[in-house]
Amino acid sequence: xxxxxxxxxxxSSPRTTxxxxxxxxxxxxxxGGVIMDVVTPEQAKVAEDAGAVAVMALERVxxxxxxxxxxxxxSDPALIEAIMAAVSVPVMAKAxxxxxxxxxxLEALGVDYIDESEVLTPADDEHHIDKWRFTIPFVCxxxxxxxxxxxxxxxxxxxxxxxxxxTGDVKEAVRHLRHILGDIRKIGQCESSELYSWAKxxxxxxxxxxxxxxxxxxxxxxxxxxxxxxxxxxxxxxEIGAQAVFVGSGIFKSTDPPRFARAIVEATTHYSDYSIVSxxxxxxxxxxxxxxxxxxxxxxxxxxx
Amino acid sequence: MVRPGPTGEVGPVGVLAxxxxxxxxxxxxxxxxxxxIPVRLPSQLEQVSALVVPxxxxxxxxxxxxxxxxxxxxxxxLRLGLPTLGTCAGMILLAEEVLDGRPDQHxxxxxxxxxxxxxxxxxxxxxxxxxxxxxxxxxxxxxFIRAPVVxxxxxxxxxxxxxxxxxxxxxxxxxxxxxxxxxxxxxELAGDPRLHEAFLGLVPEKLSADKETAEKLSADKERPDKERPDKERPDKERxxxVRAL
Numbered sequence: 001x002x003x004x005x006x007x008x009x010x011x012s013s014p015r016t017t018x019x020x021x022x023x024x025x026x027x028x029x030x031x032g033g034v035i036m037d038v039v040t041p042e043q044a045k046v047a048e049d050a051g052a053v054a055v056m057a058l059e060r061v062x063x064x065x066x067x068x069x070x071x072x073x074x075s076d077p078a079l080i081e082a083i084m085a086a087v088s089v090p091v092m093a094k095a096x097x098x099x100x101x102x103x104x105x106l107e108a109l110g111v112d113y114i115d116e117s118e119v120l121t122p123a124d125d126e127h128h129i130d131k132w133r134f135t136i137p138f139v140c141x142x143x144x145x146x147x148x149x150x151x152x153x154x155x156x157x158x159x160x161x162x163x164x165x166x167t168g169d170v171k172e173a174v175r176h177l178r179h180i181l182g183d184i185r186k187i188g189q190c191e192s193s194e195l196y197s198w199a200k201x202x203x204x205x206x207x208x209x210x211x212x213x214x215x216x217x218x219x220x221x222x223x224x225x226x227x228x229x230x231x232x233x234x235x236x237x238x239e240i241g242a243q244a245v246f247v248g249s250g251i252f253k254s255t256d257p258p259r260f261a262r263a264i265v266e267a268t269t270h271y272s273d274y275s276i277v278s279x280x281x282x283x284x285x286x287x288x289x290x291x292x293x294x295x296x297x298x299x300x301x302x303x304x305x
Numbered sequence: 306m307v308r309p310g311p312t313g314e315v316g317p318v319g320v321l322a323x324x325x326x327x328x329x330x331x332x333x334x335x336x337x338x339x340x341x342i343p344v345r346l347p348s349q350l351e352q353v354s355a356l357v358v359p360x361x362x363x364x365x366x367x368x369x370x371x372x373x374x375x376x377x378x379x380x381x382x383l384r385l386g387l388p389t390l391g392t393c394a395g396m397i398l399l400a401e402e403v404l405d406g407r408p409d410q411h412x413x414x415x416x417x418x419x420x421x422x423x424x425x426x427x428x429x430x431x432x433x434x435x436x437x438x439x440x441x442x443x444x445x446x447x448x449f450i451r452a453p454v455v456x457x458x459x460x461x462x463x464x465x466x467x468x469x470x471x472x473x474x475x476x477x478x479x480x481x482x483x484x485x486x487x488x489x490x491x492x493e494l495a496g497d498p499r500l501h502e503a504f505l506g507l508v509p510e511k512l513s514a515d516k517e518t519a520e521k522l523s524a525d526k527e528r529p530d531k532e533r534p535d536k537e538r539p540d541k542e543r544x545x546x547v548r549a550l
């Protein structure tokens with residue numbers, strides 16, 4: 001052991017921003033956490049106070065988008081900026097599917113993650129955004145593994161299973177998550193010659209299918225969204241294999257948002273310890289009323305391809 | 306190096322697993338042949354002989370430390386000299402002071418530094434770079450994600466690496482005090498194990514929970530420059546020339 005001068009080495013070597021590692025890296029830091037939809041700076045503070053790892057800034061939560069109808073677009077940049085100023089945790093915002101220019105606006109604002117989201121009205125019915133052309137990372141929704149891999153091939157650095165946003169019904173979230181994870185497990189059992197037909201069936205690049213066969217998981221973090229309304233819902237999707245949860249309408253459509261938010265955070269961390277999930281679920285008040293995912297007129301999860 | 310024996314005289318390395326990228330730390334430690342367990346509850350903390358505080362969201366982890374009942378026991382273990390590695394959010398949590406934290410954010414005070422969160426800016430400014438670290442022969446590839454920097458170092462804190470900020474200021478990003486090592490980036494993401502190896506080199510080979518050892522470790526922590534025989538590195542070839550460590 002030799003002596004150090006105690007000043008350390010100084011580095012001014014070249015820095016590379018916007019790499020795959022840097023993009024996926026932020027998603028990795030959010031693991032085990034809860035990302036909450038917020039529509040005002042005050043709600044953003046409630047979310048941060050409750051332990052949200054990030055907030056999703058938008059004008060209306062999905063339940064209200066459903067109720068109001070009309071075309072749902074990117075939120076007002078002034079609102080997004082006000083939310084960014086209100087909290088120190090990462091702020092995400094949504095762009096319409098295929099709407100390159102909305103996404104570029106969000107990048108210019110400096111949001112930390114862009115959600116190319118089926119919750120907004122799609123702007124392109126054939127093409128998603130070429131996400132490699134951005135420094136900011138993207139999260140995209142997926143119903144199945146093929147959709148997830150197509151989004152990853154376009155540059156998504158995080159996948160969230162779609163569920164059925166704004167319903168408060170966890171069934172679709174469970175179905176999509178199981179579908180994605182089930183196919184990943186099946187591919188893990190394949191021999192190499194079978195990967196090509198998987199790629200064909202999934203309509204996805206064979207390189208990504210091969211990567212799944214080798215690693216046993218998606219090349220990017222897999223989170224869950226769309227219908228999570230209670231601490232037990234969050235625990236359920238974590239048990240199934242989600243790495244973190246998005247909660248949209250479930251918090252601010254409940255009767256006691258600060259307590260619901262905090263309880264869902266606790267349940268996501270301690271999802272396999274049911275004495276804790278039980279404790280935090282006690283006397284919470286009313287969860288969002290919700291509606292059965294099968295009965296809604298517009299299936300948001302069918303948007304995207 | 307931690308080498309848990311068959312009789313279990315040395316506990317595993319714990320990785321705080323409340324939120325964040327604890328999985329990456331667990332698999333990196335496993336790849337080094339080190340027994341490592343996730344820590345979410347006080348009963349798990351009791352078993353460990355060293356701790357890693359991972360990256361994640363420091364405000365969230367701070368809240369969960371309190372609600373899980375870990376805060377008090379962890380403060381006590383740190384006071385008694387628990388060897389600890391903190392990366393990114395882990396560095397923020399272990400610091401004496403967070404300059405721009407939430408008012409209710411807990412500072413564990415395991416290392417006498419003041420840190421500033423998100424010092425490089427937002428995610429747009431997150432970056433990768435090769436970092437020269439005192440004691441490592443070749444540069445370390447470092448991934449900075451909305452990273453903090455150190456604004457103040459106390460007496461007895463050794464700065465092992467610094468970077469130049471966009472405004473031209475030079476700030477420490479790797480620091481050590483006694484057997485507490487912190488960095489503002491994510492060695493667990495880049496897959497280079499050298500910083501973890503350096504940390505494991507700070508863990509005494511035979512660590513017992515008896516009071517005498519605890520007091521000795523505590524005393525050593527207050528005199529970080531004092532050489533300890535149990536810090537000898539048996540495996541220099543593999544770990545590189547870690548001079549300051």
